[in-house]
Amino acid sequence: xxxxxxxxxxxxxxxxxxxxxxxxxxxxxxxxxxxxxxxxxxxxxxxxxxxxxxxxxxxxxxxxxxxxxxxxxxxxxxxxxxxxxxxxxxxxxxxxxxxxxxxxxxxxxxxxxxxxxxxxxxxxxxxxxxxxxxxxxxxxxxxxxxxxxxxxxxxxxxxxxxxxxxxxxxxxxxxxxxxxxxxxxxxxxxxxxxxxxxxxxxxxxxxxxxxxxxxxxxxxxxxxxxxxxxxxxxxxxxxxxxxxxxxxxxxxxxxxxxxxxxxxxxxxxxxxxxxxxxxxxxxxxxxxxxxxxxxxxxxxxxxxxxxxxxxxxxxxxxx
Amino acid sequence: xxxxxxxxxxxxxxxxxxxxxxxxxxxxxxxxxxxxxxxxxxxxxxxxxxxxxxxxxxxxxxxxxxxxxxxxxxxxxxxxxxxxxxxxxxxxxxxxxxxxxxxxxxxxxxxxxxxxxxxxxxxxxxxxxxxxxxxxxxxxxxxxxxxxxxxxxxxxxxxxxxxxxx
Numbered sequence: 001x002x003x004x005x006x007x008x009x010x011x012x013x014x015x016x017x018x019x020x021x022x023x024x025x026x027x028x029x030x031x032x033x034x035x036x037x038x039x040x041x042x043x044x045x046x047x048x049x050x051x052x053x054x055x056x057x058x059x060x061x062x063x064x065x066x067x068x069x070x071x072x073x074x075x076x077x078x079x080x081x082x083x084x085x086x087x088x089x090x091x092x093x094x095x096x097x098x099x100x101x102x103x104x105x106x107x108x109x110x111x112x113x114x115x116x117x118x119x120x121x122x123x124x125x126x127x128x129x130x131x132x133x134x135x136x137x138x139x140x141x142x143x144x145x146x147x148x149x150x151x152x153x154x155x156x157x158x159x160x161x162x163x164x165x166x167x168x169x170x171x172x173x174x175x176x177x178x179x180x181x182x183x184x185x186x187x188x189x190x191x192x193x194x195x196x197x198x199x200x201x202x203x204x205x206x207x208x209x210x211x212x213x214x215x216x217x218x219x220x221x222x223x224x225x226x227x228x229x230x231x232x233x234x235x236x237x238x239x240x241x242x243x244x245x246x247x248x249x250x251x252x253x254x255x256x257x258x259x260x261x262x263x264x265x266x267x268x269x270x271x272x273x274x275x276x277x278x279x280x281x282x283x284x285x286x287x288x289x290x291x292x293x294x295x296x297x298x299x300x301x302x303x304x305x306x307x308x309x310x311x312x313x314x315x316x317x318x319x
Numbered sequence: 320x321x322x323x324x325x326x327x328x329x330x331x332x333x334x335x336x337x338x339x340x341x342x343x344x345x346x347x348x349x350x351x352x353x354x355x356x357x358x359x360x361x362x363x364x365x366x367x368x369x370x371x372x373x374x375x376x377x378x379x380x381x382x383x384x385x386x387x388x389x390x391x392x393x394x395x396x397x398x399x400x401x402x403x404x405x406x407x408x409x410x411x412x413x414x415x416x417x418x419x420x421x422x423x424x425x426x427x428x429x430x431x432x433x434x435x436x437x438x439x440x441x442x443x444x445x446x447x448x449x450x451x452x453x454x455x456x457x458x459x460x461x462x463x464x465x466x467x468x469x470x471x472x473x474x475x476x477x478x479x480x481x482x483x484x485x
Contacts (some may be wrong), residue, residue: 034393041396045427049387318387319386
């Protein structure tokens with residue numbers, strides 16, 4: 001079976017997940033993003049690539065940062081952007097996902113940027129477009145359930161490459177709530193595809209997927225073991241709103257054991273960078289002194305995110 | 320076809336441009352051949368404004384048909400475009416579409432006082448109303464479309480013209 005993300009010619013057709021996306025495509029996205037980071041020096045911060053195209057931001061789940069950066073990216077490519085906060089509209093009246101999509105297609109949509117609380121929703125839309133002969137309409141997954149958040153994974157790879165240049169000599173630690181994190185899944189898929197020799201996951205067993213080692217990572221039960229000599233520390237947000245049941249005693253307890261403090265960061269290499277996908281819970285997974293410290297690259301991640309999303313959309317829009 | 324000596328053409332082009340250079344003149348090379356050529360001209364003419372480069376990938380009119388270049392290199396315009404005298408530099412002038420794309424991109428950086436075009440070879444076959452103010456060689460007849468003429472650079476930095484039969 002053909003990779004549903006690629007066209008017959010092997011070009012990017014939809015961006016649904018980084019799992020199974022060829023290394024060449026990931027590298028092409030990162031390479032394409034590089035010139036987009038230099039937009040700031042222009043008088044006119046716009047490129048004409050998506051002129052006349054309509055991009056629909058279809059957010060079934062709330063998000064400010066991701067939706068805003070997708071909107072900025074599409075607008076810098078001269079697309080028309082339509083934001084739909086679907087969680088407060090038609091679905092409440094009982095319309096199905098695919099009916100919503102069909103209606104927007106009737107409004108001449110060229111691209112859907114989809115966030116959904118159910119894993120697989122963007123995939124379902126892509127398949128529906130395929131089955132109904134509308135391959136010219138593209139889908140970008142902006143986060144689905146616990147499954148994937150591919151543009152976050154890509155912007156993280158862009159950030160790592162920006163600061164560390166290569167992937168083949170790195171040790172990377174992902175810290176926190178891996179179980180509920182679509183970000184972690186996308187990061188792990190991208191890091192292993194790009195040839196990072198050692199990816200560690202650190203956190204309580206209750207917040208790890210069962211058999212997490214099968215994802216190609218090494219589980220570390222303590223921060224001391226996991227952070228030793230790493231080049232990159234990728235913090236995850238403690239997903240309070242998804243936590244049901246007694247997985248954790250309290251946020252304070254979590255911070256004491258798993259929170260990133262300057263003292264624990266000292267175990268990593270002196271030039272290690274600290275990343276966080278946001279929004280941060282200061283004093284829960286990360287200490288303010290680290291979040292605002294000189295090893296943190298959390299705000300550059302946001303800026304690179306716009307360039308990476310421009311790269312994805314310009315590659316999709318080109319065929 | 321006997322290919323002309325690129326080094327000789329560069330010397331002739333620099334000589335033709337020299338009387339028109341002011342303190343306000345800046346060169347902008349178009350990737351990739353135009354950038355190599357602009358580097359040479361910049362040194363030969365001793366310009367004070369830094370050298371710029373343009374990758375027209377994001378402004379091409381065939382983007383919808385051909386897609387993005389695999390590895391766009393981006394544009395670098397390290398001087399103030401507003402009020403500058405800019406010479407766009409390319410190795411070969413053909414349909415004029417690349418020049419149009421470069422002009423569009425340039426104007427997204429500001430409003431230059433004057434823009435000229437300098438090329439090594441005009442191979443004919445124009446599809447847009449574009450002409451080069453400075454041109455080292457105009458071919459007597461347009462080259463067939465199946466042929467591709469471009470500048471190449473070897474490891475020592477020497478530039479040569481190369482003809483490719485598609």
